[in-house]
Amino acid sequence: MMDTMTLENPIVAIAVPLESEHVDSLRAANPTVSFLYEAELLPPERFPADHTGDPAFVRTAEQEERYWAMLKSADILYGLPNENPAGLARIARENPRLQWIHAMAAGAGGAVKAAGLDTETLQRLKVTTSAGVHSLPLAEFAVMGILNGFKRTAELAQDQAGKVWPELRTPTRLVNGSHVVVTGLGEIGMETARLARALGMKVSGTKRTVEQLEGIERVTDTDGLPELLAGADAVVNTLPGTPYTEKMFNRELFAAMKPGTVFVNVGRGTVVDEDALLEALENGRVSYACLDVFAVEPLPAESPLWNHPRVMVSPHTSALSAAENRLIAERFADNLALFLAGEPMPHVVDPVHFY
Structure with missing residues (x-):
């Protein structure tokens, strides 16, 4: 009561x-x-x-x-x-x-x-x-980010803008059968997992209280996240901004990812060290980043995220409907x-x- x-x-x-x-x-x-x-x-x-x-x-x-x-x-x-x-x-x-x-x-x-x-x-x-x-619109946005990364939509848009028809065709990646890790298996995370499974993805993730969840391959706390990331093809962050999640995605966590990981953030921007993310984009650990939230909002004009060829910047609107x-x-x-x-x-x- x-x-x-x-x-x-x-x-x-x-x-x-x-x-x-x-x-x-x-x-x-x-x-x-x-x-x-x-x-x-x-x-x-x-x-x-x-x-x-x-x-x-x-x-x-x-x-x-x-x-x-x-x-x-x-x-x-x-x-x-x-x-x-x-x-x-x-x-x-x-x-x-x-x-x-x-x-x-x-x-x-x-x-x-x-x-x-x-x-x-x-x-x-x-x-x-x-x-x-906001669970469903955020989950749909997260899945869009995964699909964008796997299907190379950023490169396609650049080629279209430049009227470029590449001589050598580049294959895309299959979402079906891939593995996504969702940090924060609350309502948003579980809705994201539901949609991801509908596409044939395997889903693992983190939760403060570790317990088996239906449809989730593996659940760990934050301490187990590096091991999960090592096998992930995509990562979706749904975590809120707290002192405990401040810059949680740092150089060490990005280094734990395998090359080519797609990264989506629909949680809070403060959870991500943006300098570390930019380094991961440059060294190939992250192949594409779809970001709806940022450490400072509005995103400052001088931020390199605005012009990065493999980053989608969304002005914190993915939850709106x-x-x-x-x-x-x-x-x-x-x-x-x-x-x-x-x-x-x-x-x-x-x-x-x-x-």
């Missing part, structure tokens, strides 16, 4: 942009819950699932006061205030009745850490993430039922490790 106060008439405030149709669905499904929603206080979305909203949006002084008054009257928030750590820090300080915030991001632990909340607040205030909502807002609202509704019943919710941010 969760250690929360009993809420007879809970109040939920919508703190981030959300279509009114989804708010209406939440209200209809939860008639005992009051939902505070004022669309004019929220920045308009520029694209589907634009949780931050248009940066040009500015509230008037009166609207700003109303926005914060609404949030301070709530027991539960849908979204971080202004979708940033500063907003989280402020509402945690100014609303002692607040019990739970559902964050839009799958990796909201970084924002919680950046808010600098004290230990007492971290114990009082539950923050859940939207992990799992037109259905995202609906899926997050549905996840929130499921969590709300658990919360009100005093049951544990999935994907609560760890107040120590922040993932």
